[in-house]
Amino acid sequence: MNNLKNFTKGFIKENPVLVLFLGLCPTLGTSNSAINGLSMGLATTFVLVLSNVVISSISRFIPDKVRIPSYIVVIASFVTVVDFMMKAYLNTPGKNFEPSIYDQLGIFIPLIVVNCIVLGRAEAFASKNGVFASLIDGLGMGLGFAFALFMLGSVRELLGNGSILGFKFIKGDGMLMFVSPPGAFLALGFLIMLMRKLNQKLAKN
Amino acid sequence: MAKKESNFTNMLATLLIVTFASSAALGFIYELTKKPIEDALLYKKTLAVQIVLPEFNNDPFGEAKRVAVGKDTLNIYPGRKDSVLTGVAVETSAPGYGGDIRLLIGFLPDGTIREVAVLEHKETAGLGDKILKSKSDFPLQFEGKNPDNFKLGVRKDGAGEVDAISASTITSRAYCKAVQKAYDALKKGEIENE
Numbered sequence A: 001m002n003n004l005k006n007f008t009k010g011f012i013k014e015n016p017v018l019v020l021f022l023g024l025c026p027t028l029g030t031s032n033s034a035i036n037g038l039s040m041g042l043a044t045t046f047v048l049v050l051s052n053v054v055i056s057s058i059s060r061f062i063p064d065k066v067r068i069p070s071y072i073v074v075i076a077s078f079v080t081v082v083d084f085m086m087k088a089y090l091n092t093p094g095k096n097f098e099p100s101i102y103d104q105l106g107i108f109i110p111l112i113v114v115n116c117i118v119l120g121r122a123e124a125f126a127s128k129n130g131v132f133a134s135l136i137d138g139l140g141m142g143l144g145f146a147f148a149l150f151m152l153g154s155v156r157e158l159l160g161n162g163s164i165l166g167f168k169f170i171k172g173d174g175m176l177m178f179v180s181p182p183g184a185f186l187a188l189g190f191l192i193m194l195m196r197k198l199n200q201k202l203a204k205n
Numbered sequence B: 001m002a003k004k005e006s007n008f009t010n011m012l013a014t015l016l017i018v019t020f021a022s023s024a025a026l027g028f029i030y031e032l033t034k035k036p037i038e039d040a041l042l043y044k045k046t047l048a049v050q051i052v053l054p055e056f057n058n059d060p061f062g063e064a065k066r067v068a069v070g071k072d073t074l075n076i077y078p079g080r081k082d083s084v085l086t087g088v089a090v091e092t093s094a095p096g097y098g099g100d101i102r103l104l105i106g107f108l109p110d111g112t113i114r115e116v117a118v119l120e121h122k123e124t125a126g127l128g129d130k131i132l133k134s135k136s137d138f139p140l141q142f143e144g145k146n147p148d149n150f151k152l153g154v155r156k157d158g159a160g161e162v163d164a165i166s167a168s169t170i171t172s173r174a175y176c177k178a179v180q181k182a183y184d185a186l187k188k189g190e191i192e193n194e
Helices: A003-008 A024-030 A034-061 A064-089 A101-108 A110-114 A116-126 A131-161 A181-204 B008-052 B138-142 B169-189
Strands: B065-069 B072-081 B084-095 B100-107 B113-120
Touching: A003 A131, A024 A034, A024 A101, A024 A110, A024 A131, A024 A181, A034 A064, A034 A101, A034 A110, A034 A116, A034 A131, A064 A101, A064 A110, A064 A116, A064 B008, A101 A110, A110 A116, A116 A131, A131 A181, B008 B084, B008 B100, B008 B113, B065 B169, B072 B169, B084 B169, B100 B169, B113 B138, B138 B169
Parallel strands: none
Antiparallel strands: B065 B072, B072 B084, B084 B100, B100 B113
16 A cells, blocks of 8 residues: 555545544544644544554564553553643633633543544554554544544534634524534534545545 | 464563553653643643732732631632732632532632632533633623622522523532632631731
């Protein structure tokens, strides 16, 4: 498989959220605004890239029976690194004391450990491929995840609050439902529908 | 890639090496981020104190006092300008709908509420998060009121004079309770001019 294909498959053909349905818990939980979705996506990308690189380089030394615990330790370490980093550098509240990005993502950052995308890519790709290919795979999958979360977050923020990334487009309060959990399911459903349509078109050509 | 055979020694060795390496790396990162994390938390609290207190030029954290109210112990931070008391910030909390709501409340020396900052909350987006000043006018009804003659309770419960956020009565009750607790701490703390 060439590297470009390897990179782009994460966006459309094998998008982790919209096609493979992996990692739906953080997707539904953190996509109530565009910025939250994007930050969660980028944090996951960071973990995914580094864990893929490390796992692909150590997998040949790891006995088969203890590979899952070893991978989880590697992944958990990188998640903790992200957690520390965000707590240190993305923890500044706004001028009027709006909660910081770290405060808003809160519990979901440590939960990247159990995001099935990360372990899934380690097991399905990184443990069987070279370091560079795994890096590209992690980057593609991670950015595909971030892209899906950003799209979902933008749609929900626009419908629920009338804004994207905090810039107001529509006056008034918007449809509250889209900021709360039911809206996440609805918006995700429609995004998946669009994605299927797109993939069908691409398959025909 | 060929699978590596597992036996007791190599499994033990692998797990030992992996866990040891990761703990070493984490220890290093912890040391590296310890200072910035402390700075960020302190900045957050300092910002909140600056928002809720009137002008001051002392160190409110240096003069912090701990006061027991009921089962809880609350931190209170007096703000002084040239050793004249200008206001007192009280850190308080009460269980809301989604978890503890933590507030920092600025009182004037006579007990009037000056301003409230929400330090932490997990209320429902779009409903309970209207306790934030950026989201609704709910917090404004507390400003300039003195709990001595302003009953902190939700009007529809018949408990006080606060109009609850619609569809978020539990959140509103918790908010009132937290403010009341802060006021009790303020009275009990007896912070005077120096």
